[in-house]
Amino acid sequence: MSSATLNADTLAQKLADSGLRATPQREVVYNVLIKKRDHPTADEVFARVKSELPTISLATVYNCLETLVQCDLVRAVNFERGPTRYCPNLRPHAHFHDEQTGKTHDIDLPPTLLETVHSVLPRGFDASSVEIIFRGKATKSAH
Amino acid sequence: MSSATLNADTLAQKLADSGLRATPQREVVYNVLIKKRDHPTADEVFARVKSELPTISLATVYNCLETLVQCDLVRAVNFERGPTRYCPNLRPHAHFHDEQTGKTHDIDLPPTLLETVHSVLPRGFDASSVEIIFRGKATKSAH
DNA sequence: TTCATAGTTTGGAATAGTTCTAATTATCAC
DNA sequence: GTGATAATTAGAACTATTCCAAACTATGAA
Ligand SMILES: [Mn+2]
Ligand SMILES: [Mn+2]
Ligand SMILES: [Zn+2]
Ligand SMILES: [Zn+2]
Numbered sequence: 001m002s003s004a005t006l007n008a009d010t011l012a013q014k015l016a017d018s019g020l021r022a023t024p025q026r027e028v029v030y031n032v033l034i035k036k037r038d039h040p041t042a043d044e045v046f047a048r049v050k051s052e053l054p055t056i057s058l059a060t061v062y063n064c065l066e067t068l069v070q071c072d073l074v075r076a077v078n079f080e081r082g083p084t085r086y087c088p089n090l091r092p093h094a095h096f097h098d099e100q101t102g103k104t105h106d107i108d109l110p111p112t113l114l115e116t117v118h119s120v121l122p123r124g125f126d127a128s129s130v131e132i133i134f135r136g137k138a139t140k141s142a143h
Numbered sequence: 144m145s146s147a148t149l150n151a152d153t154l155a156q157k158l159a160d161s162g163l164r165a166t167p168q169r170e171v172v173y174n175v176l177i178k179k180r181d182h183p184t185a186d187e188v189f190a191r192v193k194s195e196l197p198t199i200s201l202a203t204v205y206n207c208l209e210t211l212v213q214c215d216l217v218r219a220v221n222f223e224r225g226p227t228r229y230c231p232n233l234r235p236h237a238h239f240h241d242e243q244t245g246k247t248h249d250i251d252l253p254p255t256l257l258e259t260v261h262s263v264l265p266r267g268f269d270a271s272s273v274e275i276i277f278r279g280k281a282t283k284s285a286h
Numbered sequence: 287t288t289c290a291t292a293g294t295t296t297g298g299a300a301t302a303g304t305t306c307t308a309a310t311t312a313t314c315a316c
Numbered sequence: 317g318t319g320a321t322a323a324t325t326a327g328a329a330c331t332a333t334t335c336c337a338a339a340c341t342a343t344g345a346a
Binding site: 076078079080081084094096099105107109110113116117118120121122124125126127128129130131132133134135136137138139140 | 219221222223224227237239242248250252253256259260261263264265267268269270271272273274275276277278279280281282283
Binding site: 020021023025026055056057058059060063081 | 293295296298303
């Protein structure tokens with residue numbers, strides 16, 4: 001069974017869990033995110049999806065991305081003014097924003113780290129999620 | 144010497160360091176941020192500043208906020224789609240976003256934490272800053 | 287099958303937040 | 317004071333996103 005088929009099944013399943021249908025548009029949008037995990041904007045997703053579904057509309061891309069976020073298949077990422085970016089990496093990870101290139105890299109986190117970070121919260125703060133963003137420059141060796 | 148005067152001096156000094164002038168608009172915008180540290184949007188700053196400078200324009204508020212950010216007197220904060228928020232707290236701190244109320248709280252960080260977080264970066268990633276955002280709910284006791 | 291219904295997509299209009307522009311006003315150095 | 321430079325202002329323009337109403341599609345009961 002191909003990885004694309006696995007993804008399609010995962011997608012169909014998660015959508016069904018939320019009472020939603022697996023449409024061609026949703027599948028292609030999701031596959032575009034999986035295929036190139038560079039945190040694209042909605043416009044960039046739109047451009048990539050068009051080559052497979054030339055008649056898709058930008059509104060539909062926004063709708064699909066929103067749906068995928070609701071189904072916990074994709075994370076919406078905002079760490080600066082400017083368009084929202086989309087990330088299909090569901091493992092706990094931080095983002096490294098390279099200020100020279102504008103590229104955003106995923107940084108895997110050791111399981112203990114989120115615990116440690118969480119532990120700095122004073123009483124009365126009950127966090128359901130933690131987000132970590134680095135800014136700086138990445139050298140060539142860091143692909 | 145009053146705290147307002149101290150702030151005004153700090154402001155004038157930092158602006159001068161960047162070759163900029165201390166104008167009434169810049170002073171009032173800065174004082175508004177200092178006075179109520181609730182991470183207001185530009186629109187909210189505009190509304191507060193108007194009571195002291197009724198003829199100030201929204202464009203000037205944006206200009207002043209941008210200037211204060213450049214001079215490292217204020218941080219611009221973006222952790223979701225929606226207007227940028229402004230924070231005059233220069234100590235290392237995280238943000239806690241209360242999803243019920245929409246309010247954003249400052250969480251002071253022990254000096255070791257940023258080191259620990261920083262240490263998860265693989266070779267090739269050179270971070271100049273780290274940002275931490277919690278999301279969840281704050282109980283009444285957490286003011 | 288056929289039809290009714292609900293879900294989805296679509297293009298365009300509308301909106302929110304911000305930035306740009308060109309004209310005016312304030313400040314500084316001489 | 318005068319001229320140069322910096323800052324403010326109102327409004328236009330712009331970007332990203334959401335809203336809307338119409339058309340289309342899938343589903344599934346009769
Ligand atoms: Mn950037
Ligand atoms: Mn919020
Ligand atoms: Zn990511
Ligand atoms: Zn803050």
